[in-house]
Amino acid sequence: MMPFNNGMILSVLADYTDFTEVRWPKVWEATQETIYMTAFSVSAVFILGILIGLLLFESRGKESLWARGSYKVVSFFVNVFRSIPFLILIVLLIPFTKAILDSMTGPTAGLPALILSAAPFYGRLVETGLREIDKGVIEAAEAMGASKWEMIWKVYIPESLPSIVSGITVTAISLVGYTAMAGVIGAGGLGNLAYLEGFQRNQATVTLVATVVILLIVFAIQFVGDIVVNKIDKR
Amino acid sequence: MITLKDVSKEFTGKNKAVKAVDAVNLTIQSGEIFGIVGYSGAGKSTLVRMLNGLEKPTSGTVTLNDKIISTMSGQALRKERRAIGMIFQHFNLLWSRTVLENICFPLEIAKVEKTERIKRAKELIELVGLQGREDAYPAQLSGGQKQRVGIARALANEPQVLLCDEATSALDPQTTDDVLDLLVSINKKMNLTIVMITHEMHVVRKICHRMAVMDGGKVVEEGEVLSLFKHPAHPTTKRFIRQDSDPDSEDTDEVLRELLKTYPEGKLIRLLFHGGSAQAPVISHVSRSFNVDVNIIQGSMQSTQETPIGTLTIQLLGEEAAVEEAIKEFRVYRVEVEVLNDALQ
Numbered sequence: 335m336m337p338f339n340n341g342m343i344l345s346v347l348a349d350y351t352d353f354t355e356v357r358w359p360k361v362w363e364a365t366q367e368t369i370y371m372t373a374f375s376v377s378a379v380f381i382l383g384i385l386i387g388l389l390l391f392e393s394r395g396k397e398s399l400w401a402r403g404s405y406k407v408v409s410f411f412v413n414v415f416r417s418i419p420f421l422i423l424i425v426l427l428i429p430f431t432k433a434i435l436d437s438m439t440g441p442t443a444g445l446p447a448l449i450l451s452a453a454p455f456y457g458r459l460v461e462t463g464l465r466e467i468d469k470g471v472i473e474a475a476e477a478m479g480a481s482k483w484e485m486i487w488k489v490y491i492p493e494s495l496p497s498i499v500s501g502i503t504v505t506a507i508s509l510v511g512y513t514a515m516a517g518v519i520g521a522g523g524l525g526n527l528a529y530l531e532g533f534q535r536n537q538a539t540v541t542l543v544a545t546v547v548i549l550l551i552v553f554a555i556q557f558v559g560d561i562v563v564n565k566i567d568k569r
Numbered sequence: 570m571i572t573l574k575d576v577s578k579e580f581t582g583k584n585k586a587v588k589a590v591d592a593v594n595l596t597i598q599s600g601e602i603f604g605i606v607g608y609s610g611a612g613k614s615t616l617v618r619m620l621n622g623l624e625k626p627t628s629g630t631v632t633l634n635d636k637i638i639s640t641m642s643g644q645a646l647r648k649e650r651r652a653i654g655m656i657f658q659h660f661n662l663l664w665s666r667t668v669l670e671n672i673c674f675p676l677e678i679a680k681v682e683k684t685e686r687i688k689r690a691k692e693l694i695e696l697v698g699l700q701g702r703e704d705a706y707p708a709q710l711s712g713g714q715k716q717r718v719g720i721a722r723a724l725a726n727e728p729q730v731l732l733c734d735e736a737t738s739a740l741d742p743q744t745t746d747d748v749l750d751l752l753v754s755i756n757k758k759m760n761l762t763i764v765m766i767t768h769e770m771h772v773v774r775k776i777c778h779r780m781a782v783m784d785g786g787k788v789v790e791e792g793e794v795l796s797l798f799k800h801p802a803h804p805t806t807k808r809f810i811r812q813d814s815d816p817d818s819e820d821t822d823e824v825l826r827e828l829l830k831t832y833p834e835g836k837l838i839r840l841l842f843h844g845g846s847a848q849a850p851v852i853s854h855v856s857r858s859f860n861v862d863v864n865i866i867q868g869s870m871q872s873t874q875e876t877p878i879g880t881l882t883i884q885l886l887g888e889e890a891a892v893e894e895a896i897k898e899f900r901v902y903r904v905e906v907e908v909l910n911d912a913l914q
Binding site: 468471473474475477478479484488489492495566569 | 644649662679
């Protein structure tokens with residue numbers, strides 16, 4: 335094994351700090367694409383996940399045939415899509431994406447796979463949050479004559495809101511990671527930048543810059559999520 | 570008026586069916602405070618939940634003011650529930666809402682307009698004595714305050730009936746008394762029918778007019794609180810009353826057995842005073858008139874809605890005839906006498 339010497343360390347450092355390689359307009363464009371993919375998929379996952387969570391929560395442990403059937407079906411799809419590795423899912427969905435978007439590259443093309451992989455995961459998180467609601471509170475609302483709709487809007491969602499928000503924070507962070515993976519196979523964004531310019535052209539500084547930007551996005555999401563949870567949690 | 574006719578509730582478990590409530594017949598009059606006591610598992614929680622349709626009876630009918638609750642469902646049942654308030658052992662407030670918003674909750678369900686909701690909620694906050702805490706969240710309140718919010722919330726839609734499910738069991742004795750006082754004043758002010766289920770006999774004794782005792786899903790005894798205290802018939806009733814008047818009844822029994830060994834000829838008796846007899850100097854009168862010695866072992870005094878009642882466990886020592894006469898004399902003074910010698914041996 336070669337001993338470390340100052341020359342080696344300096345040359346590695348030089349690889350990572352050659353900022354002439356970095357084309358800043360490209361970085362900015364990639365950042366926007368990543369933010370677009372993340373924001374759009376998080377919004378869709380938020381809505382779909384809450385619906386899935388409510389459906390799972392409402393149909394779980396019920397006696398009626400309809401409830402048992404829908405629990406089994408939803409639960410099956412959730413487990414399947416949660417288990418498919420993201421990289422495989424995105425490749426698997428190429429024909430589907432082509433059919434609905436008429437394109438298989440660019441940030442929008444990454445969205446179907448991002449949403450389909452994250453919504454079931456988030457749906458499970460929402461279901462767990464809903465199951466943590468005090469059963470007594472649900473009983474009290476029922477005793478007051480609340481309808482199903484009122485239960486959902488006035489009890490289920492407000493009483494599990496901290497879990498719903500912290501769940502979407504976690505999901506959003508993993509979605510940022512998924513956008514990078516989607517980028518590698520052509521969806522654009524910082525992952526695409528790191529792969530095309532950083533890896534294929536052997537420009538380590540570009541990869542480093544992409545990494546730092548992704549970290550900043552993740553920290554920002556975590557920061558906002560924590561603030562919101564702290565603000566709404568009155569327990 | 571609430572009527573339960575042959576009401577049974579069976580739960581089908583994994584292996585066998587459990588009869589939680591077994592052929593219960595009860596009538597609860599409008600405006601009365603009715604207590605249902607029983608140990609845990611006696612079926613009282615299930616019973617009270619059938620009064621507002623949270624549980625459906627397997628057989629029998631539950632009627633509230635000529636409306637058959639037990640067959641209602643959906644919209645009709647939800648509407649009917651607004652006329653039945655309920656409070657709980659663990660308060661069951663929404664943590665995400667302030668005191669004011671919690672009280673507004675049932676009003677929102679009843680589609681009361683916003684300004685009217687807030688006006689009504691503020692009146693209720695005053696009624697339960699929580700002025701100044703409108704904007705506090707449940708997490709910032711003490712147990713007693715939380716139950717006050719629970720009561721205000723239950724009263725928001727001006728119900729005819731208030732169901733109390735172990736409403737004071739999670740509170741300390743002082744707070745329990747405050748909450749009970751509040752319930753009595755609401756009962757008088759609004760002529761509200763209150764149904765309380767509890768395992769604490771003193772709660773029933775303090776505020777209820779009539780009571781029922783449940784054991785194994787059945788109502789084993791029912792009647793005016795005072796008359797059940799005077800003449801309990803069922804062993805479960807006797808046990809409840811004994812535990813209330815003498816919380817250390819095991820220790821007392823130990824002492825009584827010792828005394829019985831030392832003085833086998835003495836008569837151990839338990840006296841129950843109520844009304845006028847509680848205030849007359851009966852003991853010293855009897856002791857002097859019949860020349861018997863009185864050894865006082867245990868005593869206590871309790872209040873009921875009607876009149877205070879006192880129990881006293883004593884030993885009478887003296888000539889056998891004189892002791893018999895003394896016992897008769899107690900009865901003349903309307904003191905209930907129970908001779909314990911046989912029961913202890």
